[in-house]
Amino acid sequence: QVQLVESGGGVVQPGRSLRLSCVASGFIFSNYAMHWVRQAPGKGLEWVAVVSRDGNIKYYADYLEGRFTISRDSSKNTLYLQMNSLRPDDTAMYYCAGWYSDFDHWGQGTLVTVSS
Amino acid sequence: NFMLTQPHSVSESPGKTVTISCTRSSGSIADNYVQWYQQRPGSSPTNVIYEDNLRSSGVPDRFSGSIDRSSNSASLTISGLKPEDEADYYCQSYNSLNPSYVFGTGTKVTVL
Numbered sequence: 338q339v340q341l342v343e344s345g346g347g348v349v350q351p352g353r354s355l356r357l358s359c360v361a362s363g364f365i366f367s368n369y370a371m372h373w374v375r376q377a378p379g380k381g382l383e384w385v386a387v388v389s390r391d392g393n394i395k396y397y398a399d400y401l402e403g404r405f406t407i408s409r410d411s412s413k414n415t416l417y418l419q420m421n422s423l424r425p426d427d428t429a430m431y432y433c434a435g436w437y438s439d440f441d442h443w444g445q446g447t448l449v450t451v452s453s
Numbered sequence: 454n455f456m457l458t459q460p461h462s463v464s465e466s467p468g469k470t471v472t473i474s475c476t477r478s479s480g481s482i483a484d485n486y487v488q489w490y491q492q493r494p495g496s497s498p499t500n501v502i503y504e505d506n507l508r509s510s511g512v513p514d515r516f517s518g519s520i521d522r523s524s525n526s527a528s529l530t531i532s533g534l535k536p537e538d539e540a541d542y543y544c545q546s547y548n549s550l551n552p553s554y555v556f557g558t559g560t561k562v563t564v565l
Contacts (some may be wrong), residue, residue: 374556381556381557381558382559384545384553387554396552396553398553432497432498436503438504439507439510441499441500441503441509444497445497
């Protein structure tokens with residue numbers, strides 16, 4: 338069955354960096370664009386970024402102001418999110434997800450807390 | 454960039470019907486497909502409706518989706534409400550002018 342397993346979250350000080358990973362299994366990873374979506378505690382879903390199937394096209398939410406970078410390694414079936422210059426308002430559960438037509442799967446999320 | 458606005462909460466008794474609206478602030482609701490997600494407390498979101506009105510695998514036919522060009526909104530209707538339908542629901546669509554995805558503000562459904 339389809340599985341998406343995120344890792345890399347934790348507590349980090351403001352201004353520092355963190356890299357999230359998401360290992361995919363149970364489907365042909367290179368067939369789908371992949372996304373990061375976040376959810377601050379008690380808040381709604383917020384789209385972060387998407388990377389195309391071949392990794393060459395990337396789009397980001399405007400509010401990120403260039404601080405985050407999405408990438409993928411299809412040889413490892415892994416999606417990444419490099420997060421730099423972290424701010425307290427980046428505190429959230431970060432989900433990796435893939436969706437296209439009737440294919441729609443999310444991981445369990447990894448929690449990022451930005452605090453001094 | 455457009456926004457998708459949903460009512461903050463709706464509540465109804467078991468067996469009744471609830472409808473959640475999702476209003477697009479600019480551009481036409483028909484420009485891009487709308488998806489609907491259910492998120493139970495402590496869980497990841499799961500898709501219930503994709504491409505405006507298609508049910509995801511395993512989703513009961515009590516769930517239905519539609520769009521209304523006149524009100525520029527999408528709707529998720531849950532009929533025969535059950536306690537397990539109690540959750541947060543989010544609409545989602547694509548912004549083709551500034552390639553990005555937009556989630557609605559979310560609606561908490563309470564089964565009384």
